[in-house]
Amino acid sequence: MTERIVLEFPSEYSYLNMVDLLCGEIMADMNFTREAKNEISISVIEACTNAMEHGNQCCPEMNVRTVFEKLPDRLLVEVFDYGRGFDFKEYMQHxxxxxxxxKLRGRGIFIMNSMMDVLSFEMLPDGGMKVILEKMIQNNDGKNN
Amino acid sequence: MKLQPKEHDGIVTLHLQGKLMGGPDADVFRGTIYDLIEQGKKKIIVDLRSVNWVNSTGIGILTSAFTTLRKNGGDLKLIHVSEKIQSILYVTKLNLIFECFDSEEEAITSFE
Incomplete structure (x- = not known):
């Protein structure tokens, strides 16, 4: 059975701590290495920071929505904002x-792309952006389950 | 983020506490660095022992302070860097830029 956990919160930095704690709780019984757990946690925080800053323009009335899906072989995380989005295809090429x-900024997407197995973006039909992050659980021999 | 400076023979250690990320943290940190430079204190150690977590903007705040100090003839070194922060520094290759130490004493000695 797939466990699905949803957290929606206002675009305020103080809520990122809650996201970090929730990440830790969700991954507690998943067979990720400590390094992988750190990488997931860092990437989810980055995605939420981007959603707040670039998507919702730091407007506290606009929420960020996170959806965690615990699958047998991986963790899937989706982060939604309600902003105007950006040309991610162009960005990913450069x-x-x-x-x-x-540079003060501009490292977030690089970090997520380096730390996660899958990073993709989708423009939502009603406005806003969905960021999809996936991390596979690896066997002891380093292969994906 | 809370910030507490402590001076030792012209070297200032900034003890950070909480989260290092965007928003007001950047202004507080930048303001402190500029104040120290004005006072002629350009050898800075940043103690990250009590920083729960950091995001890419927080890393940007550190690099900005680093470049400001270097331009003014100073330097910035990090101590007590957590696993999470180390992995961000590693993946962004900023581990090649920042000198990291396990203790304040080691960082102080490295300025000599």
């Missing part, structure tokens, strides 16, 4: 150099 020390 991801800025994350080691550029002169």
């Amino acid at each position: 991801i800025p150099d994350p080691s550029d020390i002169h």
Whole structure:
């Protein structure tokens, strides 16, 4: 059976702590390595930060919605915002150099893309953006289940 | 985020507490760095022991402070970096930029 957990919260930074804690709870009984759990947690926080800042323009009245699906072989996380979206195809082709020390921002998508097995974006028909993050559970030999 | 400075022989250790991310944190941190530079204090250690978590904007705040200090003839080093922060530094290759130490004493010695 697939477990599905949904959390919706206003676009305020203080709620990110709750997301981090929830991530930890959801992954507690999943067979991820500690490193993988850290990577998932970091990536979900990044996706939520992007949704708040770039999607909802930090407007507290606009919510961020997260949906976690615990599947036998992986964790699937979807993060929704209600903003105008952005040209992710163009962005993905020209991801800025994350080691550029002169950049204050622009590392979030690179981090998510590096840490997750699947990162994709979907424009929603009624406006807003859905970010899909997936991490596979690996066997002891490093292969995906 | 809470920020507590402590000085030792011209080297300032900034103890951060809480979360390091966007919003007002960036202004507080940037303001503190500029104040220290004005006071001639340009050797900075950032203690991340009590930072629960950090996002990419938080990493951007650290790199911005690093470049500001370097431009002014100073330096910034990190101590007590958690696993999560280390993995962000590693994946962004910023581990090649930031010097990280396990203790304040080691970081202080590295300035000599």
